[in-house]
Amino acid sequence: MSTSVEFLFDFGSPYTYLAYHELRRIAARTEASIVWTPILLGGVFQATGNHSPAQIPAKGQWMNEDLKRWARRFGVPFRQNPHFPINTLTLMRGAVGYQMRELRFADYLDLIFRGMWVEERNLGDPAVLGAWLDGHGFDPEDFAKMVADPAVKERLKHHTEAAVARGVFGAPSFIVSDELFWGQDRLVFVAEALGSPVTG
Amino acid sequence: MSTSVEFLFDFGSPYTYLAYHELRRIAARTEASIVWTPILLGGVFQATGNHSPAQIPAKGQWMNEDLKRWARRFGVPFRQNPHFPINTLTLMRGAVGYQMRELRFADYLDLIFRGMWVEERNLGDPAVLGAWLDGHGFDPEDFAKMVADPAVKERLKHHTEAAVARGVFGAPSFIVSDELFWGQDRLVFVAEALGSPVTG
Numbered sequence: 001m002s003t004s005v006e007f008l009f010d011f012g013s014p015y016t017y018l019a020y021h022e023l024r025r026i027a028a029r030t031e032a033s034i035v036w037t038p039i040l041l042g043g044v045f046q047a048t049g050n051h052s053p054a055q056i057p058a059k060g061q062w063m064n065e066d067l068k069r070w071a072r073r074f075g076v077p078f079r080q081n082p083h084f085p086i087n088t089l090t091l092m093r094g095a096v097g098y099q100m101r102e103l104r105f106a107d108y109l110d111l112i113f114r115g116m117w118v119e120e121r122n123l124g125d126p127a128v129l130g131a132w133l134d135g136h137g138f139d140p141e142d143f144a145k146m147v148a149d150p151a152v153k154e155r156l157k158h159h160t161e162a163a164v165a166r167g168v169f170g171a172p173s174f175i176v177s178d179e180l181f182w183g184q185d186r187l188v189f190v191a192e193a194l195g196s197p198v199t200g
Numbered sequence: 201m202s203t204s205v206e207f208l209f210d211f212g213s214p215y216t217y218l219a220y221h222e223l224r225r226i227a228a229r230t231e232a233s234i235v236w237t238p239i240l241l242g243g244v245f246q247a248t249g250n251h252s253p254a255q256i257p258a259k260g261q262w263m264n265e266d267l268k269r270w271a272r273r274f275g276v277p278f279r280q281n282p283h284f285p286i287n288t289l290t291l292m293r294g295a296v297g298y299q300m301r302e303l304r305f306a307d308y309l310d311l312i313f314r315g316m317w318v319e320e321r322n323l324g325d326p327a328v329l330g331a332w333l334d335g336h337g338f339d340p341e342d343f344a345k346m347v348a349d350p351a352v353k354e355r356l357k358h359h360t361e362a363a364v365a366r367g368v369f370g371a372p373s374f375i376v377s378d379e380l381f382w383g384q385d386r387l388v389f390v391a392e393a394l395g396s397p398v399t400g
Contacts, residue, residue: 056369167261168258
């Protein structure tokens with residue numbers, strides 16, 4: 001059995017937020033490590049011809065109920081963000097930046113996912129994002145410099161293109177031993193691939 | 201708790217075939233009755249702006265693996281049909297016709313789902329369909345007359361439009377007490393709504 005799962009994520013996807021919580025529990029239970037891969041979902045959509053499910057009005061309406069059911073099932077706090085969809089380019093560059101620094105990456109993930117999907121913040125707005133970072137011990141000026149770094153921009157682009165090359169077309173995506181799984185609703189298969197079936 | 205679940209289905213959807221098997225088990229376990237509603241998925245797609253997931257090449261490729269995983273999970277025989285996608289208009293009219301006659305409806309469902317998703321038949325081809333019906337005790341001439349009946353055509357159209365009006369955008373769909381669930385991957389929620397959580 002593999003002891004590692006790659007998690008390809010974008011903060012802008014509410015299902016990815018739910019998976020972010022549930023995957024960590026599965027990883028803890030199976031003693032698997034998580035390889036974090038920030039991607040730009042908009043870039044994946046563009047490259048694959050895919051699009052947000054919310055673009056189909058009837059599906060978007062159903063999603064609002066579906067998300068609540070999954071949040072209940074996973075036992076995760078969740079509120080639909082009224083500013084959805086939010087441009088996550090800067091946010092994803094931030095994830096790449098902290099990951100490259102090997103510094104505060106986990107704190108940053110937690111802060112941004114919480115701001116987006118619990119506290120309903122419009123983190124696509126630079127002023128709102130700056131205040132949100134500042135209020136939680138992150139230096140907005142340092143952040144701004146970091147996300148403007150060409151190496152950070154390039155790394156995010158690379159992650160996104162490499163994901164598409166490996167068959168990724170949406171988020172959340174999970175890869176275990178070259179096997180691709182898409183969606184929080186496939187975490188049962190991810191858990192199986194990691195050696196532990198999910199019950200309930 | 202409700203004791204009835206409506207199943208909105210089209211033979212052309214492989215995920216619907218898988219749900220057709222699993223839903224009956226859930227219904228048996230929860231002592232719920234199934235209300236069968238044939239719909240034309242193509243009509244639903246047209247009305248809602250939705251489309252087949254297989255239209256996104258990367259998603260279609262992933263689906264082939266995903267379908268196998270669900271078939272294994274549900275313990276259902278499954279083979280991808282090489283003729284997919286298949287025009288199901290006549291097949292769905294057949295379902296409506298036998299349902300209106302209150303005659304051999306269950307046998308017909310079983311025969312067509314099996315032909316499509318186990319025996320790899322191209323049942324969109326009238327000659328193949330005629331032989332398939334003939335070989336299993338259905339009279340192809342009687343069938344042809346039945347599916348040409350304006351009342352049958354009208355009923356399928358009505359079911360499809362009414363489904364869209366109730367928020368349906370894809371298949372399989374399930375309705376329990378006005379609550380809509382979409383996808384074989386939401387059968388856990390259907391089972392819950394019927395009073396029995398699914399485990400494993």
